[in-house]
Amino acid sequence: MSSVSNAEMTNKIREISGSNPQKCMKCGKCSASCPSFNEMDIKPHQFVSYVNDGNVEALMASKSLGKCLSCFACVERCPRDVKPGKLVDAARQMLIRQQGQAMLTPEEIPEMVDEAMPQQLLMSAFRRYSR
Numbered sequence: 001m002s003s004v005s006n007a008e009m010t011n012k013i014r015e016i017s018g019s020n021p022q023k024c025m026k027c028g029k030c031s032a033s034c035p036s037f038n039e040m041d042i043k044p045h046q047f048v049s050y051v052n053d054g055n056v057e058a059l060m061a062s063k064s065l066g067k068c069l070s071c072f073a074c075v076e077r078c079p080r081d082v083k084p085g086k087l088v089d090a091a092r093q094m095l096i097r098q099q100g101q102a103m104l105t106p107e108e109i110p111e112m113v114d115e116a117m118p119q120q121l122l123m124s125a126f127r128r129y130s131r
């Protein structure tokens with residue numbers, strides 16, 4: 001990983017996501033609405049617990065970061081406005097930054113546009129790679 005502590009990484013995930021995972025009451029509605037649930041090793045409701053517990057290293061190593069569709073069904077279903085999908089996106093952003101991968105710029109988007117590409121996919125990719 002990096003020389004950044006788990007506490008610092010946990011705080012950064014909370015800051016990037018704009019979410020307060022401590023509001024979670026573990027109802028599971030986020031996971032129940034997730035279309036990628038069966039593909040994830042860490043489910044959306046567990047993701048929130050990992051952030052609360054400061055278990056960021058396991059989170060960053062999770063295949064769930066790549067399996068999340070960023071559809072935000074979990075965000076819509078959460079009765080406490082915890083925003084698990086935004087926590088996933090924030091962790092993904094931290095991983096991309098640690099790996100030193102290039103970010104998308106708005107200027108790069110037009111050359112990637114295909115008429116058949118759903119706009120939601122394009123916005124998801126921009127959100128994911130622009131922070």
